[in-house]
Amino acid sequence: MVDITIRKRPRAEAVITQRKFFKKTARGKIIKVLRERYLRDDVSCGVLSCTECSGEAVLSLDAHLQHKLFPSGHFILPDTNVFLSQMDLVESEMFTTPMVLLQTVIEEVRHRSLPLYNRLKALIKTEGKRIWVFYNEYRMETAIVRGEGETPNDRNDRGIRKATAWYSTHISSTHRQNRPAVILLTEDAANRRKAEAEGITTISLRRYVEGMINATQLLDLLAAAGSDEIEPTKAVEGRQALYPDYLPTSTLLAGVKAGDLHQGHFNADQYNYLEGSVSVQTFSKPILLVGREHMNRAVQGDVVAVEVFDETEWMAPADEVVDQDATLKNDDADDSGEEEEAVVDAESKAVSTSPSSNKQPTGRIVGVIKRNWRAYVCHIDSTSLTSSNSTSLSLQTVFATPVSRLLPRIRLRTRQAPTLIGQKILVTIDRWGNTSRYPEGHFVRALGKVESKEAEQESLLLEFEVPYRPFGKAILDCLPPEGDNWVVPPKADGNLAWRDREDLRNLLICSIDPPGCQDIDDALHARALPNGNIEAGVHIADVSYFVHPDTPMDSEAASRGTTVYLVDKRIDMLPALLGTNLCSLRPHVERLAFSAIWELTPDADIVNVRFTKSVIASKAAFTYEEAQIRKDDPNLRDPLTASIRLLNSLALKLKAKRMAAGALNLASPEVKIHLDSSESSDPIDVEQKEMRETNSLVEEFMLLANVSVARKIQESFPATAVLRRHLPPPKTNFEKLQDILKKRKGMVLDISSSGSLAASLDRCIDASQPTFNTLVRIMATRCMLSAEYFCSGSVGRDTFGHYGLASEIYTHFTSPIRRYADVLAHRQLAAAIGYSPLHASLHSKHHVERVLDVANRRHRMAQMAGRASVEFYVGLALKGRGEKQGVKEEAFVIRTFRNGVGVFVSKLGIEGLVMFKRDTQFDPDNYTITVPSSTKGLGDVMISVFDKVVVNIEVEKDRNTQRGKVKMSLIEPVDSRAL
């Protein structure tokens, strides 16, 4: 059993064993605190050869005789400011002098910066360092109390001096011969002066390092700021406001109305956390907001009011990558109200803008009209913890770093911080006062361990606001009571299901879909007519037969908007019974359909089109590959194959016509993830999606159907038709790409119309780089606006057009199982052909607009969620492929920054950032960056946009937050890891 003793505290010495102070609580109450302290004589000095102190010791004397100034051996005793400003030096492997670390120093570091404190703690445990922590405040001889009128800083300095003096006498009493010196290292000149007056050996860090044997390497690590500028911590009294106050709401609204202020959504910059922008209608370019103060506490997605500066103050966006995590890693969660000079310095440096000519309207946010805060998926930053002890119940203030780079760190007060490390958690922002640098939030719930599939999946869905709860009972009650056993009732006059339906069961209909597709919502047929023309039909699942307006299922589908496809999961818009069974046009089963049937000439000109509700029985469900093989196999002569060939020939002509009309052939980086098996869902490989002729076949007929339906419903319901449009991109969007192309490749992009753009894109070919054209197409796609649903009565007739498809009208009709807009189009089409009356809600412009707003948003979110899911799996696959050293891939440079380049890895469909730590020469006008070569002797290497490089891709976890991120480094033409 352990030895339990009672410590005695002599009452006579209460002056130094008791401490009384007053403290002010958050509420402003004053509390008197009395603490006692037990002083002891058994705190070990840690010197190996000490005869007085027992216990373990690490400070040895051997091998540290090389210092020029101290030939007889020495220990150093650094002051707090050494750690505050020169942590990098002390952390260096070459800095091996035995060191005495005072408790006072540790506490002071902790008080000044928690991240630095955590680094210091790690340093103590590092192997190879000989650091002895001396608890001077508990040792009888070295404990001191703060004197009357003495600042805490002076008190600590005095304590450090006293401890140094004690060490000297202690060592001299135990070491008669070759007595090692104890040297006080401090950057504070005043402290040095006082120490010298007391007879203590003291020296500045710079002079100490100069005398070391490996001085040349170590001097490099000495931070420049290491002079005497460290001031004692300011009292946090009367925290000054860091941000300007918002204007009152009435002033904001009046200002927006009068045109003095501009209203728009705030967009944070993903590369530079100190910049944001707001797109408004008044200016063709978004308004730039530079610096924290001008962004004034806006969070991604907030609706804000902006005041635009005078044109003389307009700036261009910075061309530098500024990473929040790197810049602010030494920031403290508790005292973020205090401006720490280092941070401000770093930030003001980062804010410096380039002199280039791309000036943009610049302004500042004067108020927030509507906050768009939601719950964010975050990780806890472990360095911001005061105690990582898992049983600790104490309330801690920590940083939560959101997964999305667009969001600021959130301050969080929690009692369970230690258990949340390494977990994905949900955090909501509560407020952001103008005295606090970061928003304050609270913990909502934990999602699970980082990198566990469930947690990642759920966090994705939450991050993109995808509703993923299972369907409720009220919704499931809307399904046919027969469930899976539902069949098309037998054909009979009195049967409602057959009312006004054509019987197309004997047509040779087949469906072509991606492999593993369960929700088959379209099927096709084609046959030659006796008059030489061709009849082609597109049959779409008749979802509106099952989903009636104003039912719980309908409103749920409307709010979900779309089915979301993740790599390993599908979040349905409609219950699975409909999606994968009753509405799915599976082969050899009778299904209800909505058919569009054209009579086309052999040249694919439309003779006429009719729409009808029908009953079909698909004869086969092919994958793209199967259909392709069937079509290409000359031995197959069966009628089904013939009809595929017929469809294909028409599709080719349709496509040619579309291209001639000026449709764009755009590209997006699409990759496919191979999963190991359906259960484990471990990704094993990534490959690019292959495009076959049959893909294009299905696409052409779907486009044809959509366009035909759009014309029909627009004609019947000019005020409320559900349509889709793609606005032509503003010319300014292309300026940069045009400039880059011209300067780097001498190519011209003609953007006067979609046709000319398509043609000039076709000419962007670099013979040496076959993927170059795809790259340009991807970059061009990014310059465009996204397509959107709209209500025909809400916008001008001349803006109906679809830019990308070069069609004057368009809608979505062909995927009602997975898109809600299609369901509406079905209802309108059914009404247009007189099959059923149009529900009242679809006559209301207001209602249609509202539903389509939701659909647009959900559609966008679903796309992003899908992409993020692919990205996650690409990361997993990469990890599987290259456990240690990462994966080497070819990549294209797509953007250059002052301190890095943005690259695109086409094989994996991911984008990444390569950062250079060393200085580079950056030419913003020519989009080039010149970096010194990695092998010595060779000249500098110039990297420019569109260059092909080789990158090494690693997936690494941020040490503090456990946020996984893809880290890229250049291998060719230079090795950036050395930079």
Next chain:
Amino acid sequence: MSSRIEILNEGGFRSDGRRQYELRDITIDMSQQGTADGSAIITHGLTQVLVSVFGPREAKMRSQTLYDRANINVEVSIASFSTGERRKRSRGDKRILEMAATIKSTFEPVVQTNLYPRSQIDIFVQVLQQDGGLLQACINATMLALASAGISLLDFVSAVTGGVHSTSPMLDLTALEENDIPHVTVAVMPRTGKVTLITMETRLHVDRFEEIFKLACEAGKVIHGEMRAAIRLRTGMLISAMQSVSQNAGEKEDEQMYEY
């Protein structure tokens, strides 16, 4: 800021310079306090409690008398100046009532109540200063006061608080430590080794419980030694005082005798 203070640092020191198994300074004062039949002031570090015991005496209310044993009545009051934040607690405060009930139930099996039928023993606990380990101080002080009142007890009772920081157990927590880590208070009867009280208001992992429990029992014995020494000292003083009184009385008699 309390969260800034390390509960147990890497060097094995607690925030007040003690090591894990070191108890705070204990001082015991058993001098007479007013008209009380027995009283004691105990100080554990910065926690100070005064207990006065009255009785056994006739109960004020007939209804409270038990025909076969004494009734123990405990009243606790906490001085408003005992904590840093001045706060007045009323007598009916739930926490105070609970503490009184805990003290009562701790001593019921120890006091030989059957020796004092139809009587009442009043225990008045006054908390003068608080810095963690309040219950432990109350129990220890009550123990001493009962002893000084000369009430028959089966055994000593000594209480101590134990807590666990991460996986390291520690004893006799200060208020700072109590706020941060899970803890239990154990009252043991050191000679028989029985436990009359164990109470826990925080969650503690079941694997850690046994270790802390045993440790607290051990620590109870150490406190017992301290308390016994104090009682001996006090009794010794009283005896020597009584002897001198009786001698003085004898002398006076002699003087009177000589007058004749």
